[in-house]
Amino acid sequence: MIRIAAEAPWYELFSRGARDWLRHNQKVREAVRDTLPEILSGEDLMTGPSGNRSVLVPVKFLEHSRFRLADPSAQQGAGQGRGQPGDVLAPGRESGDAGAQSGGTENGEIRFVVEMKLDEIIDWIWEELKLPELKPKRASTMDEPDYVREGWDKRGARSRLDRRRTMKEAVKRRAIQENPVAIVNDDLRFRQLVKRATPSTNAAVIFALDVSGSMDEAQRKLAKQFFFFALQGIRRQYAKVETVFLAHAAQAWEFDESQFFQASSSGGTVSSCAFRLALDVIQKRYDPGRYNVYFFYASDGENAAEDREPATAALKSLAGLANYSGYVETGGIATFRPRETQLAEVFNELKRAGLPVGMSPLSSQEDVWRAIREFFQQAESP
Amino acid sequence: MSELEQYAAGIEELAKRLGLDYYNVDFEIAPASLMTEIAVYGLPIRMPHWSFGVRYIHQLVRQSMGHSKIFEVMFPGDPCRAFLMDGNSIAENTLVTAHVLGHADFSKGNELFARFHEMAGGNIVEHAAAHAQRIQQAIDAVGLEKVEAVLDAALALESHVDVDGDLHRAPYPEFVPEKATVTQTAFHRRFRDLPGEAEPAAPDVGRIRAAVPPHPEFDLLWFIAHYAPELEQWERDIFLAVRAESLYFYPVFACQIMNEGWASYWHARLLREAEFLPQPLYLAAIKAHSDVVRPYAAGQETALAINPYHLGFTLWEHLIERHGMPRAREVMRDEDDFGFIRNFLDRELAEKLDLFVYEASAADGIKVVNRDLNAIREAILSPKFNYGAPRVAATDVNTDGSLVLAHEHATDGRGLDLGRAKRVLEYTRRVWRRPVRLLTVNDRGEPVELTA
Numbered sequence: 001m002i003r004i005a006a007e008a009p010w011y012e013l014f015s016r017g018a019r020d021w022l023r024h025n026q027k028v029r030e031a032v033r034d035t036l037p038e039i040l041s042g043e044d045l046m047t048g049p050s051g052n053r054s055v056l057v058p059v060k061f062l063e064h065s066r067f068r069l070a071d072p073s074a075q076q077g078a079g080q081g082r083g084q085p086g087d088v089l090a091p092g093r094e095s096g097d098a099g100a101q102s103g104g105t106e107n108g109e110i111r112f113v114v115e116m117k118l119d120e121i122i123d124w125i126w127e128e129l130k131l132p133e134l135k136p137k138r139a140s141t142m143d144e145p146d147y148v149r150e151g152w153d154k155r156g157a158r159s160r161l162d163r164r165r166t167m168k169e170a171v172k173r174r175a176i177q178e179n180p181v182a183i184v185n186d187d188l189r190f191r192q193l194v195k196r197a198t199p200s201t202n203a204a205v206i207f208a209l210d211v212s213g214s215m216d217e218a219q220r221k222l223a224k225q226f227f228f229f230a231l232q233g234i235r236r237q238y239a240k241v242e243t244v245f246l247a248h249a250a251q252a253w254e255f256d257e258s259q260f261f262q263a264s265s266s267g268g269t270v271s272s273c274a275f276r277l278a279l280d281v282i283q284k285r286y287d288p289g290r291y292n293v294y295f296f297y298a299s300d301g302e303n304a305a306e307d308r309e310p311a312t313a314a315l316k317s318l319a320g321l322a323n324y325s326g327y328v329e330t331g332g333i334a335t336f337r338p339r340e341t342q343l344a345e346v347f348n349e350l351k352r353a354g355l356p357v358g359m360s361p362l363s364s365q366e367d368v369w370r371a372i373r374e375f376f377q378q379a380e381s382p
Numbered sequence: 383m384s385e386l387e388q389y390a391a392g393i394e395e396l397a398k399r400l401g402l403d404y405y406n407v408d409f410e411i412a413p414a415s416l417m418t419e420i421a422v423y424g425l426p427i428r429m430p431h432w433s434f435g436v437r438y439i440h441q442l443v444r445q446s447m448g449h450s451k452i453f454e455v456m457f458p459g460d461p462c463r464a465f466l467m468d469g470n471s472i473a474e475n476t477l478v479t480a481h482v483l484g485h486a487d488f489s490k491g492n493e494l495f496a497r498f499h500e501m502a503g504g505n506i507v508e509h510a511a512a513h514a515q516r517i518q519q520a521i522d523a524v525g526l527e528k529v530e531a532v533l534d535a536a537l538a539l540e541s542h543v544d545v546d547g548d549l550h551r552a553p554y555p556e557f558v559p560e561k562a563t564v565t566q567t568a569f570h571r572r573f574r575d576l577p578g579e580a581e582p583a584a585p586d587v588g589r590i591r592a593a594v595p596p597h598p599e600f601d602l603l604w605f606i607a608h609y610a611p612e613l614e615q616w617e618r619d620i621f622l623a624v625r626a627e628s629l630y631f632y633p634v635f636a637c638q639i640m641n642e643g644w645a646s647y648w649h650a651r652l653l654r655e656a657e658f659l660p661q662p663l664y665l666a667a668i669k670a671h672s673d674v675v676r677p678y679a680a681g682q683e684t685a686l687a688i689n690p691y692h693l694g695f696t697l698w699e700h701l702i703e704r705h706g707m708p709r710a711r712e713v714m715r716d717e718d719d720f721g722f723i724r725n726f727l728d729r730e731l732a733e734k735l736d737l738f739v740y741e742a743s744a745a746d747g748i749k750v751v752n753r754d755l756n757a758i759r760e761a762i763l764s765p766k767f768n769y770g771a772p773r774v775a776a777t778d779v780n781t782d783g784s785l786v787l788a789h790e791h792a793t794d795g796r797g798l799d800l801g802r803a804k805r806v807l808e809y810t811r812r813v814w815r816r817p818v819r820l821l822t823v824n825d826r827g828e829p830v831e832l833t834a
Contacts, residue, residue: 065802080737081738089748090742
């Protein structure tokens with residue numbers, strides 16, 4: 001007896017294929033995580049609108065492996081049609097695909113692109129590195145006046161009418177009145193706004209890069225990666241983040257992001273000019289009373305000998321204004337140095353003096369994470 | 383009664399009259415999306431795993447390119463379950479109904495199907511849904527990651543079951559009688575014959591603990607399920623669920639050419655003899671038949687894969703014409719594809735079908751190698767040996783609990799793909815929880831040992 005059922009829409013409730021496909025994609029994302037710094041360093045992602053930015057990462061399908069025989073040098077199969085022994089059905093080389101087809105098991109290579117949200121990526125990293133959340137400066141001067149809702153009044157702007165409250169009042173009144181009217185003016189309730197000081201959530205991040213002749217391409221790339229992640233870390237915490245890019249050799253200039261990493265200059269290194277320019281920027285544009293200021297500096301550490309005193313002085317006052325100042329020292333194994341560079345000495349000296357500064361070496365990809373961890377752990381606990 | 387149901391009833395009556403014998407068939411009209419999923423998962427409801435997601439996307443891509451249209455899916459059982467695609471025309475679904483009855487007859491009459499039917503019962507669809515539900519419960523209890531790790535291993539070893547064995551296997555005997563270690567050399571005989579007191583009889587040790595495994599074990603899913611040192615109950619459940627489903631799929635796999643050929647023979651014959659079908663519908667259905675049962679894609683003269691519908695159909699037509707239906711039903715009962723091809727694909731047919739053996743390599747392209755009958759048979763059958771998987775057996779469990787697997791490279795002709803094998807070992811190690819080693823050979827034929 002044949003029965004044909006046409007209803008039974010249980011399978012339309014959800015797609016099992018789509019569920020497993022999404023799980024596959026999730027696993028792909030996890031795999032992609034490992035190669036993140038390289039993927040990210042390619043683009044100008046630091047400035048620009050902060051919401052909804054994402055990177056496109058080309059990936060291959062994950063393969064669920066099984067035991068399989070090694071590929072033979074030539075694969076045999078059964079076919080059907082015309083042709084005598086020795087006849088060539090498809091020429092060699094470019095038609096390597098056909099062999100796979102006949103095997104019947106291999107799928108044509110399909111590549112796809114995963115779109116990864118930058119915020120998601122940064123959240124991963126922060127989780128992975130177990131980094132603390134940054135805390136805004138706790139000082140009364142940081143407070144910024146803002147309007148907050150507080151209480152109700154019988155008078156107010158129509159846009160702030162609280163209908164629920166108003167109806168409550170009307171119900172209460174009608175409960176004790178005879179022949180009550182639906183709503184009277186006395187029932188109206190308006191939300192009130194009050195000016196209150198709230199802790200500032202603005203941040204300014206100043207990046208300074210040594211572009212003197214001794215900084216090569218690889219060192220700059222590392223510095224760029226470090227700056228990028230440092231900025232993302234700060235962005236996670238503050239509502240509004242402004243960035244400043246300073247480059248210096250014997251002199252310091254301000255750039256926008258795209259030019260910043262291209263800038264180069266021959267000539268000596270005078271760090272103090274960058275510190276002074278940063279001080280100048282802070283004083284003119286980012287009042288430390290209203291901004292949480294972060295300063296990050298990348299250099300190979302070889303500062304002019306006679307600049308030591310001025311640099312120390314400028315850095316000292318800079319460190320006094322900023323929430324945190326971090327220094328990464330670039331240079332590979334090739335530039336092995338038996339002693340600390342001048343700048344490293346200066347930073348360590350200030351650190352011992354109790355100022356919120358820190359330094360970390362930056363000679364390889366892994367150092368980026370080490371430096372990030374170093375700075376964010378210190379920046380959090382001054 | 384719908385038009386389709388009317389025709390279906392007529393076709394069924396005719397089928398009974400022509401001697402088809404089958405369990406009831408429940409038909410269901412399903413949307414394309416479900417048909418796609420069934421094709422991907424092999425079952426309407428099956429355990430979740432990300433690898434199915436990859437196959438799902440490939441299937442969607444193929445379908446969107448028009449390479450793959452799914453007419454029908456049928457699950458043997460009691461009752462059989464058949465799904466018809468709602469986008470098919472009435473003519474196509476009439477054809478498919480007849481085709482499914484051919485499958486239903488085959489799966490009841492064929493010994494291999496009958497044996498698995500007897501072991502597993504006739505309702506795999508429900509069993510698989512129950513497996514999926516239990517796995518979902520495990521996911522809720524221990525988390526997706528852990529369950530996925532077990533599924534990674536179990537599904538990777540999916541084909542490594544003993545298809546000649548039972549679904550429910552007893553464990554190895556725990557003890558074996560000790561073998562007498564009497565050595566009978568000339569010296570022993572002379573020593574025994576010396577005068578004096580008789581030597582005290584050696585104490586009777588009786589039985590000793592048996593080695594695990596006592597012989598190379600090819601049923602890896604079963605072996606790991608029962609002998610992994612620290613397997614949790616839910617993990618064993620997953621391994622046994624995958625094994626049960628794998629055993630269910632085996633007859634379909636091993637009889638594909640026979641089964642599709644048989645169903646194609648019967649749908650053609652039933653339609654031809656169904657006089658109640660309107661002429662235009664019959665023509666449309668026969669057009670669909672010739673699209674399915676054809677050797678080459680439209681407009682081509684050679685094919686590098688043999689269409690099992692076409693091959694099976696031709697073999698059965700030939701066989702029935704020559705030996706009659708009773709003999710054909712005997713063949714249908716006794717053989718699987720190995721016997722069917724080796725016994726009934728003769729030179730005459732191979733020549734008529736223009737079959738050849740080809741060789742494909744990156745350097746030389748694709749060449750016709752020969753038209754030797756035996757070579758053709760083996761080329762058709764070689765993807766089917768050992769359930770399509772290399773011969774890998776568990777041979778030892780060391781005192782530290784580590785597992786040793788050995789690949790029978792001599793039978794398989796060459797070694798394993800080492801990269802993939804290594805990953806399978808990694809999956810397995812997470813379940814075995816001790817090191818897992820695998821012996822095989824590399825591309826120069828030298829022994830290699832992989833460890834995870």
